[in-house]
Amino acid sequence: MADKVKEVAIEEADRIKSLTVEAARSTAYLYPLRGIAYFVSHRDLWRPMTSRLAPTLSLGLGVTTFMFVFTYLPQAAVMAFTNGPLAAISAALLVLSESSTLITILSKTFLIEDALVDTFDGVLVSKNTTNLVSGGRQIQSGGDSIAKLGKLVKRPFAKFTPKALIRYVMYLPLNFIPLVGTVIFVVLQGKNAGPAAHxxxxxxxxxxSSQRKKHIEEHRGAYTRSVLRCLLTTLLISRYDSFGVAAVLLELIPVASIFFAFTNTVGAALWAADMEKGHVTSEGTAPRLREQAKKAE
Structure with a gap:
């Protein structure tokens, strides 16, 4: 029995190493960072965001105030048992994280949906993939990438669904587990954020639906169904998961969450443009991104 346990442990260690290397080689996690740089350097992409800035900031202030007034003390009391003297700080950070998530969900649902679509399409136009965009909206001649965007023919981004909130509430208690719990929470949220961005x-x-699922699985990696392996691979991220985790981490930053919602959209569009042009290899990586990852190491 001891030899069998050792054999399984070695197999799982090798599997974990393989999946981790796959995720690192994919460098999909760099696209949200590329999105920041691309967004900042292309002023025409700012217009969709600035047009919704005032109502979004008002929403953010209202949600954050509400969360601190009604949820801070109860959560601080619970965290006193797990975090000890750091409970006050941990609870404040948790409330800020919760507020950022709620602000992002509500704003995407009611305020910035069209602006995110314009941003995504604008990036595709700027990356010379106008033929792809023309299937979803009218394209005008002249002007910058945003000015070329005409009337929408199709509205893609699905509005907020109750399942998203239920899933978020189910995962939320993980944050009460010091260190590891927050990591698991972010990874689980990221698994849904990656495909949603595309x-x-x-x-x-x-x-x-079947074509989408096939594409996602090709970029997600092969996960087995056994309970043991699911537990061991919970913290592992594949290509889509690595993008989603990076995007979720950025959108959890208090105050700046809406800004990163737009930059993450830009990153997703850049990745889509690379796939459309065939610049992404069978490993799910743009060659230039792999070089950047090696330099970072």
Missing amino acids: SRYYQLKEWN
């Missing part, structure tokens, strides 16, 4: 791309490609 919902517009799927629509422009006119892919059906």
Whole structure:
């Protein structure tokens, strides 16, 4: 029995190493960072965000105030049992994280949906993939990448669904587990955020449900169904997961969450443009991004 346990442990260690290397080689996690740089350097992409800035800031202030007034003390009391003297600080950070998530969900649902679509399409136009965009909206001649965007023919980004909130509430208690709990929470949120960021791309490609699932699985890696392996691979991230985790981490930053919602959209569009042009290898990596990752190491 001891030899069998040792054999399984070695197999799982090798599997974990393989999946981790796959995720690192994919460098999909760099696209949210590329999105920041691209967004900052292309002023025309700012217009969709600035047009919704005032109501979004008002929403952010209201949600954050509400969360601190009604949820801070109860959560601080619970965290006193797990974090000890650091409970006050930990609870404040948790409330800020919760507020950022709620602000992002509400703003994407009611305030900035069209602005995110314009941003995504604008990046595709700027990356010379206008033919792809033309299937989802009218394209005008002249002007910058945003000015060329005409009337929407299709609206891609799915509005907020109750499942998203239920899933968020189910995972939220993980944050009460010091260190590891927050990591697991972010990874689980990221698994859904990755594919969701490409919902517009799927629509422009006119892919059906099975085609989308196939594409996601090709970029997600092979996960087995055994309970043991699912537990061991919970903290592992594949190509789409690595993008999603990086995006979720950025959107959890208090105050700046809306800004990163736009930059993450830009990053997703850059990745879509690379796939459309065939610049992404079978490993799910743009060659230039792999070089950047090696330099970072």
